[in-house]
Amino acid sequence: MAAVDLSQTLSDLDKSLASIEAVADMPKLRNDLAELGEEVGAPDLWDDQDNAQRVTSALSVKQSELDRLVGLRGRLDDAAMMLEMAEEEGDADTRAEVERELKKLSKDIATLEVRTLLSGEYDSRDALLTIRAEAGGVDAADFAEKLMRMYLRWAERHGYAVEVYDTSYAEEAGLKSATFSIKAPFAYGTLSVEQGTHRLVRISPFDNQGRRQTSFAGVEVLPVTEETDSIDVPEGDIRVDVFRSSGPGGQSVNTTDSAVRITHLPTGIVVSCQNEKSQLQNKAAALRVLQSRLLEHARIEREKEMNALKSDGAGSWGAQMRSYVMNPYQMVKDLRTEHEVGNPEAVFDGEIDGFIDAGIRWRKQSQISAGS
Template sequence: MRAEHLQLVDEIRQSISLLRRHLDWDNALARLDDLNHYAEDPNFWNDAEKAQTQMRERQQLEDSVEAVRRLETGLSDTIELIELAEEEDDAGVLADAEETLRELHADAMKRQVGTLLSGEADANDTYVEIHAGAGGTESQDWAEMLLRMYSRWANAHGYKVEEIGYNAGDEAGIRSATLVIKGPNAYGWLKTESGVHRLVRISPYDSSARRHTSFASVWIFPVVDDSIQIDINESDVRVDTYRSSGAGGQHVNTTDSAVRLTHVPTGIVVACQNERSQHKNRATAWAMLRSRLYEAELQKREEKAMADAASKTEIGWGHQIRSYVLQPYQLVKDLRTGVESTNPQAVLDGDLDTFMEASLAHRVNAEAEEKAAANA
C-alpha cells in the first residue's frame, strides 16, 4: 500500500481505538445485552418513564456500537480491495477504493470529535474570563491579545461573542475581561483552554528592546440554564457595587452600576459591568456565579474520577498550559500534548482548533486509562 493509504488507515485505526475506549467497549456490549433483555420483559412498559429512558439509552448504545462496527468492517474490506487492485494493477477499482478510504477517514474523524464533546455541559454556551499576570503593561497587553484571540476564534466558528466585563490596563491592554461565547458546544470546545498562557517576545513597551516573559490566566466555565439547579445561600454572598470602566460610552461610568459578587465559602468572585442598569448587571452576575459553582462541581467530579486529580492543577494559576514564543524564534507549544505551531500569528488570530482537538483527546484518553486502571 502507498504511504498516503497507510497514513489514512493508521488514523482510522486510532479513531476506532479511541471510540472503543470512550464507549468502554466490553461494558457497553454487556449493558446493551441487559437493555435488550429488559425490553423483552412483558412488564417493561408498566413504568413508562423508566422504559422510555432505557429505550433511549439502548438506541444510543446501538447507534454507537454499530458505528464502530461499520468502521471496522469498512476498513477491513477497503484494505483488501486496495491490495487486490494494486496487485492486479486495476486503476479504476483502486480509485474507487481510495475514495471509500477517504470517506471512512472523514466519518472516523467526525465521530472522534463527537466523543470529545460528550461531557455533561459541553453543549452549553460558555464564559471566558481572562486576567493579566504580574508584569504591568506587558502582561496587560498580553491579556488583551488573548481576548482578541478567543474572540476571533469564536467569530470564525459562527459563535456570538458578548463582552460583559472589561477592566482596562494602566497604559494599554486589560487587567481583566469576561466574554460570553454563545453557540453549540461552545463550552465543550473551549473547556481545556483554562490555565496559564505564557508569552515570550521583545516588548514594544521596553525602550531597551529587551525580551520579556509575560503570563495571563484564562478561566472557562459553562453557562448553566434553568434545567440545572444550583442552590446558593444568599447570606454566603457579598455584593459590591462600583463604577464601570472601559468601553461602553459616557453613561457607563457615571453611576455605581457594576456589580461584583463574592461567594465567601469558596472564594469565587464574579463581576459584570456591561449594562448601564445595576439591576441587569446584578442578574448577569448571579447567573455567572451559578455557572462558576456548577463548573466547580464538575471539577470535583472529575477529580474524584481521576486518581491524579490532574484537572485541579490544570486550572491553577501556577500551571502553564501553552507557551507562545515570538522572539528569538516563532513557536506556539501546548505543554500538555506537545502539539506545536511555527505560525504564532495564525494562532493569535484564532487558529486554535488543532490545539483544542489534541487537548480534548488527551483528556478523553486520560479518563479512559483511569477507568481501565480502576477496573483492573
C-alpha cells in the same frame, strides 16, 4: 494514491463513521427530535419563554447533529459509488475527484470523532471564559487582551455567538481581566482544555530598550449553568456593590452606577459585570457568572470528597500549559500534548483547532491511563 488504497481508505472511514453513529445513538437522536418537534408545535410553548428557548435550542442542536451525521454518511456512500464507477471505466479524473473528497471526509470525520470524546457531565454546555493578566506587568495585560481576541476570533470563525459580561482594562494597555461566554454545542467540553496558564515570550513593545519579556495570563473555563442545576444563591449569602462602568484608560462609558460586583460571602467568590446598559441587567448577568463558578466549586468539592482528583490535568490548571514564543524564534507549543505550530500570529487570529483537538485527545488518554 492507488485504487486499492482508496478502497482501504473508504473502509477505514466507514468504520470510523459507524463508530461515531453508534456513540451518537442515531435511533435515540431521531426519537429525541420527534419529541422536541412535538413540544415546539405546542400552541402554549411561548407562554414560558425560558422553557421555549431551551426546547428550540435543544431542537436546533440535535437537528444539526443529525444533519451532520446523515450528510457525512451520504458523502461517504457517494464516494464509494463514484470509486466503483471509476474502477469499472478506468476513469482517472473521477478517481482523482474521489481522492480529493476522501481527504475532506477524513478531516471532517476526524473532527467529529473528537466530539465523541466529550462525555463529561457538563461538556455539552456553553462555555464561560475568564482571562486574567498575571505576572509580567503591562506585557501581561496586553497578552490577556491578545488571548481574549484569539478566542473571540475562534468563535467568529465557527459562527458561534459570544456574550461579553465584563472587561476590566489595565491603565497603560490591555486587560486586567475579562469574562465572556461562547454559546455553541459542546463549547465547554471543547474549550475546557484551554484552561491553565499561558506564557508569552517576545520583545516587549513597552520596553524602551527593546528587551525580551516573558509574561503570563490565566484562562479559566467553566460550564454555563442551566435551570436544572438548582444552584441556590440566597440573598443573605451575597453582597452587591455598584460602581461606574469604565473603558480603556479609565474613560467613562457610563455616567450612572450601573456596573455590579457580587461577592459570595460563604466562598469568597467575586464576580462583576459592566457591559450591560442597566444595573438590573448587569446584576442578572453577574448572577449567571456566579452560578457557573459555584457549580464548578461544588464539582471540585464533590471530587475531593470522592478522592477523584487524579493526575489527569484537572488538578493542575495553574501550571503552564502553552507557550507562545515570538523571539528569538516563532513557535506556539502546548506543553502537555507537544502539539506545536510555527505561526503565532495565525494562532492569535483564532487558528487553535489543532491545539484543542490534541488537548481533548490527550485528556481522554490521560483519563484512561489514570483509570487503568
